[in-house]
Amino acid sequence: MALLLIDTAGARCAALVRADGGADVLRAEEIGRGHDKRLAAVVNAALAEADILPAQITRIGVVVGPGSFTGVRVGAAFGRGMAAALGIETVGVHALDALGAQMEAQPLSAALHDAKRNEVVWRAYEHGRPITELVTQPADAAAAALAELMRARAVDQLAVAGSGAALIEDMANTQEGAPAWPSMAALADLAEKLDPASAPAAPAYHRPPDAAPMKKPRKPGGAAT
Amino acid sequence: MNAASNAAQDAAQPYPLTVLGIESSCDDSAAAVIRRHPDGRVDILSDIVWRQNDEHAAYGGVVPEIAARAHAERLDGVVIDAMRAAELDYDDLDAVAATAGPGLVGGVMVGLMTAKGVAVARGLPLVAVNHLEAHALSPRLTETLEFPYLALLVSGGHTQLALAEDVGRYRRLGATIDDAAGEAFDKTAKLMGLGNPGGPAIEQLARNGDPERFKLPRPLHGAPHCDFSFSGLKTAVLRAWQDLPAPSAQDRADMAASFQEAVADILSERARNAMRQAADAGARVIAVVGGVASNARLRAALNAAAANEGFSLIAPPPKWCTDNAAMVALAGAERFARGMSDALDVAARPRWPLDQDAARAAPASGGGRKGPKA
Numbered sequence: 001m002a003l004l005l006i007d008t009a010g011a012r013c014a015a016l017v018r019a020d021g022g023a024d025v026l027r028a029e030e031i032g033r034g035h036d037k038r039l040a041a042v043v044n045a046a047l048a049e050a051d052i053l054p055a056q057i058t059r060i061g062v063v064v065g066p067g068s069f070t071g072v073r074v075g076a077a078f079g080r081g082m083a084a085a086l087g088i089e090t091v092g093v094h095a096l097d098a099l100g101a102q103m104e105a106q107p108l109s110a111a112l113h114d115a116k117r118n119e120v121v122w123r124a125y126e127h128g129r130p131i132t133e134l135v136t137q138p139a140d141a142a143a144a145a146l147a148e149l150m151r152a153r154a155v156d157q158l159a160v161a162g163s164g165a166a167l168i169e170d171m172a173n174t175q176e177g178a179p180a181w182p183s184m185a186a187l188a189d190l191a192e193k194l195d196p197a198s199a200p201a202a203p204a205y206h207r208p209p210d211a212a213p214m215k216k217p218r219k220p221g222g223a224a225t
Numbered sequence: 226m227n228a229a230s231n232a233a234q235d236a237a238q239p240y241p242l243t244v245l246g247i248e249s250s251c252d253d254s255a256a257a258v259i260r261r262h263p264d265g266r267v268d269i270l271s272d273i274v275w276r277q278n279d280e281h282a283a284y285g286g287v288v289p290e291i292a293a294r295a296h297a298e299r300l301d302g303v304v305i306d307a308m309r310a311a312e313l314d315y316d317d318l319d320a321v322a323a324t325a326g327p328g329l330v331g332g333v334m335v336g337l338m339t340a341k342g343v344a345v346a347r348g349l350p351l352v353a354v355n356h357l358e359a360h361a362l363s364p365r366l367t368e369t370l371e372f373p374y375l376a377l378l379v380s381g382g383h384t385q386l387a388l389a390e391d392v393g394r395y396r397r398l399g400a401t402i403d404d405a406a407g408e409a410f411d412k413t414a415k416l417m418g419l420g421n422p423g424g425p426a427i428e429q430l431a432r433n434g435d436p437e438r439f440k441l442p443r444p445l446h447g448a449p450h451c452d453f454s455f456s457g458l459k460t461a462v463l464r465a466w467q468d469l470p471a472p473s474a475q476d477r478a479d480m481a482a483s484f485q486e487a488v489a490d491i492l493s494e495r496a497r498n499a500m501r502q503a504a505d506a507g508a509r510v511i512a513v514v515g516g517v518a519s520n521a522r523l524r525a526a527l528n529a530a531a532a533n534e535g536f537s538l539i540a541p542p543p544k545w546c547t548d549n550a551a552m553v554a555l556a557g558a559e560r561f562a563r564g565m566s567d568a569l570d571v572a573a574r575p576r577w578p579l580d581q582d583a584a585r586a587a588p589a590s591g592g593g594r595k596g597p598k599a
Contacts, residue, residue, distance in 0.1 A: 036334050040341045040569035054346045069290065070331065073297045077335045080301035081342025084308075085315050203297055209290035213283040 002050075004057045004082075005188045006043065008035040008075035009067025009095060015043045016184040017050035018192075025050035026184050035074045043078075057088060061191025064092035065204030066113040066121045072203040080201055090201035091194045096123050097130060098182035098190050099161040104128025108155045110146050112164030120164035121206045124149055136206045139167035238263050238562035242319045243270075245343065246554025247304065249296045249336030250328025250356045251381070252277040252287045255550035256300070256307035258318075259366070261558040267366050271310035272551050273303050278421075285415055293331030300339050307550070315347045320566065322557020325353035326574030327598070328382070333573040341569055352557035353567040356548075357579045361389050362559060363552035364512040364539045375503040375536070377496050377527070378579075380515030380548075381407035381422065384492075385589070385599050386451045386499040387579050388506055392559045396506075397580035398499045399451025400589035400599035406488055407517045409455040413462050413484050417477060427481045428520055434475075434482025439465050441487040443494070451499040452589060458487055488517075489526035496527060500534040512539040519543035 002019040007028075013035045014028035027046040031038055047054065062079040065072050076092070083090045099111035104127050112122040120142045124132045132149075135142070146168065150158055160168070163180040241262050248255040257272040277295045281287050308315065323340035326333055337353065344351040361376040373390045375398075384407075385400035404412075407424060414423020419430070441461050444454040462484055469476050500511060511531050517523065524540050531538040545552060560566070576596045578584030584597040591598030 034572075036338060037570040037572050039338070040345050043345060044569075054348070069293070070334065073293060073331065073335055074338050076297055077300065077338035078342040078345075081304070081339035082346040083342075084301045084305050084339075085343040085346035203294070205294070209288060209294065211284055211288040211291060 001059075002052050002057050003059050003061060003188060003191060004043065004047070005061040005093070005184060005191050006039070006075045006079050007063040007184065007187060008039060008071045009063045009065055010071065010181055012181070013038045013042050014184055015046040016188050017046045017052055018188050019050060019052050019056070022050060024185060024188065028184065035071055039074060039078055054082065054086060057082075057086060059088060059191070060090045060201070061093050061188065062090060062201040063095055063187060064202060065094060066096065066115065066206055069203070069205055072205070076201050076203050089196045091191050091196045092199050092201040092204070093187050093191045093194065094134065094204060095182055095187065096121065096134065096162060098186045100125035100130060101128045101190055102182055102186045103159045103161060106157070106159040108150065108153055108157070109159035109161070112142065112160060112162045112168065114164040114167060115206060118167070120167055122146075122164065134204070134206070139164070143168040242558045242562060243313065243317055244352075244554045244558040244561065245304070245307065245318050245321045246354070246550040246552070246557055247300070247321070247323040247336045247340050248356070248548055248550040248553045249300060249332045250324045250326070251332065251548055252281060252292050253548045254296050254300045254303050255548065256304045257550035257554050258307055258311035258313060259551055259554040259558060261555060261562070265365065265369060267555060269366065269551050270313065271307045272549060273307045273310060274549060275299055275303050281421070286411070286421055287329070289329040289331055292329055293335060296332045296335040300335055304339060304343070315343070315349070318347070318349055320350045320352050320557055320561045322352040322354050322553055324356045324359065324553050325571060326356065326577040328356055328575070330573050330575040333575075337571070337573050344569065350561065350566040351569060351571070352560050352565065353571040354553050354556045354560070355577050355579065356553070357383060357577070358393070358395070359552040359556040360514045361387065361395065361579065362392070362556050363514050363545050364541045365559075366545055366551055366555055367541055368539050370510060370512060370539055373503070373506055373508045375496075375499055375508050375511040377492065377499070377511060377513045377518075378515045379406045379492065379513065379517035379523075381405060381411060383515065383599065384453050384455075385579070386496065388503050388508060390506075392563055393565060395579040397578070397583040397589070397599060398502055399453065399495055401453040401455060402590055403454050403456040404459060406453070406455060406492060407515070409459050409488060410517065412459055416463060416466055417480065422516070424517060424520060427485055428522070430478050430481035431485045431522065432478075434478030434480070436482040436486035438479035439483035441465070441483050443487060443490050445491075446494065449498065451495050451502070453491060453495055455488075455491070458484075458491070485520070485522050489520075489523045492523060493526040493530040497530045497534060500531065500536050504534070504536075509536055510539055511536050514541065514546060516547045518546040
């Protein structure tokens with residue numbers, strides 16, 4: 001068994017190889033953008049250092065979001081292209097779920113991603129297991145929803161993590177739980193556990209495409225000014 | 226001129242090359258496998274296209290982000306289907322080729338990254354293909370066509386005339402200075418309430434129409450060069466259409482026919498100028514390629530113009546005129562045979578003129594940060 005994990009969702013362009021009986025091999029570059037140009041070299045370097053041939057890979061995990069539309073597509077397309085050519089399975093890992101898993105000691109936690117425009121993508125976890133859907137909403141609405149969740153569960157401590165955690169920091173009873181982005185090891189742990197059937201390597205955009213449908217179809221003969 | 230003879234091609238490619246091609250530059254997710262023989266014969270072993278028309282229908286045109294998302298959802302499946310249909314294993318491939326531009330860059334990137342994934346997985350060479358070169362070479366999928374030849378490339382995004390001197394070597398003779406011919410078809414179809422893409426709808430409607438009913442302009446008519454302009458025609462169609470208070474079925478057919486006739490006139494007149502220049506370079510064949518090349522009226526007009534100039538016209542079957550991955554695989558095979566392949570850091574390009582020197586020196590259209598289109 002050998003897992004290849006790819007993360008191109010954020011500023012980092014990273015690949016991790018985890019093979020039976022070997023230590024994790026990680027190659028990561030903080031590049032900001034241009035993952036499409038660097039990714040193949042980063043993957044090849046990680047495989048070479050791990051002394052693993054592509055044909056020995058049994059599963060490819062891809063970080064599907066949250067992140068830049070282009071970034072998540074680059075990683076997913078590359079991972080799925082490799083998997084197609086190797087006849088192996090792919091699995092999509094959500095970075096917030098990996099953050100949640102990193103907080104599994106906590107009875108109640110939330111991972112939040114700063115989705116810009118004062119919105120967050122968030123999900124709540126109980127001992128690392130998701131207990132809500134992934135939601136995109138204004139930061140204050142997320143804070144209110146989390147406060148309600150704490151009341152309902154009668155807990156006064158909420159561990160938070162992710163780049164969006166700062167946006168709800170004025171919320172009562174929060175505490176620092178984990179970093180802004182999960183470690184590659186945490187993402188790989190999740191990639192090993194997930195069922196490919198329920199976690200496809202499909203980008204998670206969390207926003208509809210910026211496109212407005214035509215107001216009304218133009219009728220033949222109608223004025224088109 | 227350095228006309229590439231069959232003998233030269235034999236030397237360049239001593240054995241058959243089998244190539245997987247991937248295309249995702251607009252709204253078609255496509256993959257194909259071809260085998261090119263040393264004598265230039267091509268076997269198209271598979272050809273899978275997933276069209277996205279439904280995804281874009283509500284928007285009246287192709288939405289780049291929607292296209293990119295759709296490619297990311299299904300391109301790997303299209304590749305798997307193409308390999309299965311070809312009844313080949315990846316070990317049977319000599320190279321993997323993908324369109325690397327020009328086009329909607331989000332989608333191009335999905336195809337290029339898929340190809341890079343295949344290349345890394347199987348240790349295959351990668352060939353980054355210029356979509357315009359793939360169109361220019363597409364007649365060689367089904368025809369014996371030797372260099373040099375004149376290519377008239379007419380599609381939704383591009384309209385240009387280029388002398389194809391060899392694989393990887395094209396000389397721009399003319400290009401549109403504003404809209405592409407396919408864009409004019411699409412915009413006219415949208416104006417008339419027809420669907421997208423507009424070309425087939427207009428051609429269908431034009432069958433029962435009078436091409437002389439509406440007097441539409443032929444921009445740049447009589448000019449000695451080979452450049453095109455379609456924006457004036459587009460405006461004239463809009464005005465003529467607005468002058469019809471309640472267009473009847475016959476009005477609609479007549480408008481479609483008059484518009485189509487104008488486009489055919491413009492293209493064939495410019496092509497005639499280009500044939501005269503290309504003849505000096507030793508070309509005797511004009512190949513019409515790209516989506517608009519499937520228009521039967523255009524083919525007839527070009528055929529007549531070619532006959533007058535002592536040229537023969539080659540027009541690939543409509544299936545190979547519209548975007549497809551077989552032409553990408555062929556361009557990949559032809560480049561690979563000449564020792565051209567690409568490093569895995571090759572980037573997707575929104576703009577990528579066929580004749581880069583001419584586009585840099587005197588852009589026919591486009592510019593700024595993205596660079597010239599042609």
